[in-house]
Amino acid sequence: MHADPSSVWNSRSARDRGTTDARTRPAVDVVVPARNEERDIVDCIRSIAAQQYPSTCVRVIVVDNGSTDGTQALLRAEGITEITQVSGRVGAVRNAGAARGSAPIIAFLDADCVAGPAWVSAAVDLLRDETVGAVGGAYLVRDGCTWVESTWSTTLPTAPRLTSALPGGSFIVRRDLFEKLGGFDPDLIAGEDDDLSTRIRREGHELLLSADCYVIHLGTPRSLREVVRRQRWHGSSQLDVAGFRDKLVLLTHLFLLGTFALLAAIASRQNWLIMWSMFALLVPPILLTARRVGATEGALGGPLYLLKTVAVSYAFFVGRSLGLLSNYVFRIARARPSKLNAQ
Numbered sequence: 001m002h003a004d005p006s007s008v009w010n011s012r013s014a015r016d017r018g019t020t021d022a023r024t025r026p027a028v029d030v031v032v033p034a035r036n037e038e039r040d041i042v043d044c045i046r047s048i049a050a051q052q053y054p055s056t057c058v059r060v061i062v063v064d065n066g067s068t069d070g071t072q073a074l075l076r077a078e079g080i081t082e083i084t085q086v087s088g089r090v091g092a093v094r095n096a097g098a099a100r101g102s103a104p105i106i107a108f109l110d111a112d113c114v115a116g117p118a119w120v121s122a123a124v125d126l127l128r129d130e131t132v133g134a135v136g137g138a139y140l141v142r143d144g145c146t147w148v149e150s151t152w153s154t155t156l157p158t159a160p161r162l163t164s165a166l167p168g169g170s171f172i173v174r175r176d177l178f179e180k181l182g183g184f185d186p187d188l189i190a191g192e193d194d195d196l197s198t199r200i201r202r203e204g205h206e207l208l209l210s211a212d213c214y215v216i217h218l219g220t221p222r223s224l225r226e227v228v229r230r231q232r233w234h235g236s237s238q239l240d241v242a243g244f245r246d247k248l249v250l251l252t253h254l255f256l257l258g259t260f261a262l263l264a265a266i267a268s269r270q271n272w273l274i275m276w277s278m279f280a281l282l283v284p285p286i287l288l289t290a291r292r293v294g295a296t297e298g299a300l301g302g303p304l305y306l307l308k309t310v311a312v313s314y315a316f317f318v319g320r321s322l323g324l325l326s327n328y329v330f331r332i333a334r335a336r337p338s339k340l341n342a343q
Contacts, residue, residue: 022054029101035065037111047114063097091184091192110169112219122212123172133205134173136166137213168193191241228319235323251284256321285313
């Protein structure tokens with residue numbers, strides 16, 4: 001689904017914002033981790049200012065993770081003076097922002113995301129139910145996007161629905177639960193949002209996707225090369241977050257083994273090995289394509305769309321396989337000091 005970022009934060013005038021009685025609404029800390037985000041940070045901040053929620057109840061906390069571009073200058077031009085500088089992985093950066101606040105609700109919004117006008121208010125309403133642990137929304141793509149972005153566009157749920165994980169770029173949670181669980185895992189390279197989602201569900205709480213909590217993800221990969229790069233990063237902690245039994249991790253292993261088998265087949269000229277490698281390299285992208293097509297709920301379709309989805313799915317598994325190799329390297333490196341200490 002496409003959306004225009006500027007229409008989100010221009011949808012309501014400053015005079016109209018905050019008309020809800022602030023005395024009846026809980027305070028919300030919006031934590032925005034940022035690093036070299038001068039392209040998108042202004043749209044992100046303005047979308048927070050345009051929320052259909054009392055402005056006096058919203059506090060914006062930007063956590064800068066070593067920006068070397070004009071990010072901080074643009075933030076100050078937008079009136080954001082609370083900028084915390086923190087180094088570390090994304091989980092640690094998000095945790096640092098949450099620690100700076102005190103509001104009962106923490107809303108995490110990535111700097112390359114533009115929140116819909118009801119992003120805060122809809123989440124706060126849903127969190128009134130104590131069985132709900134956290135709320136988030138779909139990632140939409142910008143108007144004028146590339147075919148790669150459009151292929152991965154998301155359809156909005158018609159009503160709040162249960163989900164197994166929430167994306168870190170649209171993650172609204174009660175502070176007491178967040179602090180009880182220790183926040184995001186600061187040691188994970190990626191997948192810290194999936195990890196926290198899993199711990200929230202294990203604690204006995206539900207995760208909800210809401211149509212009103214959508215964000216426009218300006219950082220969606222715009223080319224197949226960017227898909228590979230992004231998924232390599234996401235996949236660098238997949239064993240630590242999802243484990244070996246996760247279906248996506250299993251498919252990534254199959255794809256990686258297929259790659260090794262193809263290289264061996266080329267070297268040995270064994271036909272049976274070529275056939276097996278083709279099977280291993282084709283099945284994961286096809287299954288992911290089927291899942292993506294099913295998720296569109298009939299909104300998209302046609303042979304061209306299927307071909308595009310297969311291409312992006314293939315790039316997805318190339319990146320995930322590279323990330324899986326990195327994950328194994330990291331795990332081996334962590335295990336070696338333990339063995340040396342044991343000796």
